[in-house]
Amino acid sequence: MGPLRLFNSQMFGEIAWFIPRAVVCLVVGLYQRRWAHRTDMGLAGYMLWGGWFVVTAIVFSYMSGIIHSYYAVALAPAIAALVGAGLVDLWKTRARVWLGGIAVGVAFLATAWFGSTLLDRTPSFYPGLGAVAIGAAVVALVALFVASAPALVERVAIRRRAVAAAGLGFVATLLAPAAYAVQTINNSYGGGDPHPGPGVADSFGGFGGGNGAPGGISFVPGGSGGLPDGGAVRDQGGTTDTALLDYLIANRGNAKWIVAVNSAQSAGTIELATGLPVMAMGGFTGSDPTPTLAQLKSYVAGGELRFVMVGGFGAGGGGFGGGFGGGSDTSSVDSWVTSTCKAVSISGSSTSVYDCSGAA
Numbered sequence: 001m002g003p004l005r006l007f008n009s010q011m012f013g014e015i016a017w018f019i020p021r022a023v024v025c026l027v028v029g030l031y032q033r034r035w036a037h038r039t040d041m042g043l044a045g046y047m048l049w050g051g052w053f054v055v056t057a058i059v060f061s062y063m064s065g066i067i068h069s070y071y072a073v074a075l076a077p078a079i080a081a082l083v084g085a086g087l088v089d090l091w092k093t094r095a096r097v098w099l100g101g102i103a104v105g106v107a108f109l110a111t112a113w114f115g116s117t118l119l120d121r122t123p124s125f126y127p128g129l130g131a132v133a134i135g136a137a138v139v140a141l142v143a144l145f146v147a148s149a150p151a152l153v154e155r156v157a158i159r160r161r162a163v164a165a166a167g168l169g170f171v172a173t174l175l176a177p178a179a180y181a182v183q184t185i186n187n188s189y190g191g192g193d194p195h196p197g198p199g200v201a202d203s204f205g206g207f208g209g210g211n212g213a214p215g216g217i218s219f220v221p222g223g224s225g226g227l228p229d230g231g232a233v234r235d236q237g238g239t240t241d242t243a244l245l246d247y248l249i250a251n252r253g254n255a256k257w258i259v260a261v262n263s264a265q266s267a268g269t270i271e272l273a274t275g276l277p278v279m280a281m282g283g284f285t286g287s288d289p290t291p292t293l294a295q296l297k298s299y300v301a302g303g304e305l306r307f308v309m310v311g312g313f314g315a316g317g318g319g320f321g322g323g324f325g326g327g328s329d330t331s332s333v334d335s336w337v338t339s340t341c342k343a344v345s346i347s348g349s350s351t352s353v354y355d356c357s358g359a360a
Contacts, residue, residue, distance in 0.1 A: 005061045006072060012118050013197040015072035015079065017177040019057075021111050022079040025086020026050045032089060045085060053078035066285070068193045091166070094148060101148030101162060105141030108169030112137035115176030125198040126179050133175040140169030243348035245274055248307055252276070256304040259353070260296070262286040266309075279305060281333070293332045297360035307344070308337045310352040 007016045029046040036043045056075050060067070090107065093100030116130025143165030180197035248258045260279035261267050263286035267278040279299075282288050291299070299305040341354035 001062055001064060003061055006057060006075075009121065010069050010195075011060075011072055012121065013180050013195065014069050015075050016118060017115055018079050018083050018111065018173075019075075020114055021086070021107060021173075022053060022082040024107070025082045025089075026053065029082070029086055029089055042085070042089075045081065049078045049081040049085070053082060070194060087170075094162075098148050101144040102141070104166060105137075105144035105169060108166075108173055109134070109137040109141050111173040112169075112175070115173065119176050119179070122198050125183070129175055129179055133172045136172035136175075137169055140165045140172060144169070241349050241351060243346055244351050244353065245270065247344075247346045247349070248353075249274060249276065251306070253306065254303060255306045256299075259307040259309050260299075260305055261309045291333075293336055296333055296336075300356045300360040306355060306357045308341060308354045308356055310334065310337060310354065 005011060006014075006019060026046060026049075029042070030050070033040060033043040033046065053075060056078065060071060060075070087104070087107070090100060090104050093103070112130075112133040116134055119125065119130040144162055147162035147165065183198055184194075184196040252258045256277060257279040258274065258276045259270065260281050261270065262282050264280040264284045266286075267280035270278045279291075281291060281296075283290060296305070296308075337354050337356065340359045341356040342359075344353045344355050346353065
């Protein structure tokens with residue numbers, strides 16, 4: 001946690017590649033428009049994307065509690081907009097100041113060098129790629145310097161080479177992050193905290209690992225039973241629990257939700273398998289005080305909800321805490337369901353499900 005968190009070993013591969021350049025572009029862009037009218041679209045763009053970037057970067061740098069490294073993707077639109085706008089503005093300065101072209105080349109070289117330093121953290125991953133990027137950026141800088149020289153800038157052939165040099169510099173800056181992107185596409189991930197690139201970074205500060213969700217639930221394509229597209233749901237023991245979901249679907253009636261479960265992760269798994277709405281009690285982790293007992297009773301009384309699942313698939317009980325902890329609100333819901341609703345016995349399933357119709 002701190003101002004350099006986005007550059008540490010867990011986060012750098014996610015978003016760090018263009019952050020320095022985005023910061024410079026934001027400062028330069030705002031400075032160039034320091035006298036612009038408040039309705040100037042360029043100023044508005046820098047304010048919008050700059051505000052997005054600064055606020056999000058501060059939050060991710062200092063937030064505590066549950067955090068996944070992939071959250072940094074929220075910075076990508078702002079960084080892309082700032083870098084793109086800044087490069088265009090910098091390129092336009094070539095028409096006014098001959099050093100503008102050189103500044104473009106320096107920006108390319110600095111970004112390629114920074115990408116190379118990040119690649120050095122994984123020395124076995126495409127060794128030499130960073131050096132290639134720096135070499136290409138150096139060639140681009142030299143070409144832009146020649147093309148920007150006052151004695152040569154009027155020559156058409158030289159101006160055309162400047163555009164080609166800018167293209168080469170742009171490619172040089174993309175080599176490092178593109179390598180991570182390609183490696184990520186070629187990897188398959190399971191669990192809650194995937195990482196880009198060669199996968200040397202570890203999960204931190206949140207959930208991760210495994211191929212499932214709290215409660216031991218995982219969606220398995222290609223299963224059997226009455227689930228859409230042949231989907232199946234496996235319990236904690238790894239067995240397919242299609243009997244449970246077949247039962248819930250067959251006995252849903254006019255209820256809005258086919259079942260209420262603890263946590264959004266468990267609910268999402270069942271929704272993917274059935275294509276039907278599931279109530280996620282307790283929010284993301286199952287520890288939030290929602291819905292309250294009174295709200296749950298109103299859903300049951302109104303016919304919007306009939307079945308409530310206690311614990312996870314194959315858990316045989318365990319309450320709504322789901323291993324993440326819960327307060328008095330979740331305990332009161334747990335107690336009411338287990339003491340008032342009718343336990344359902346489903347052949348072929350060991351999951352604790354209660355029928356609450358008529359209980360409220």
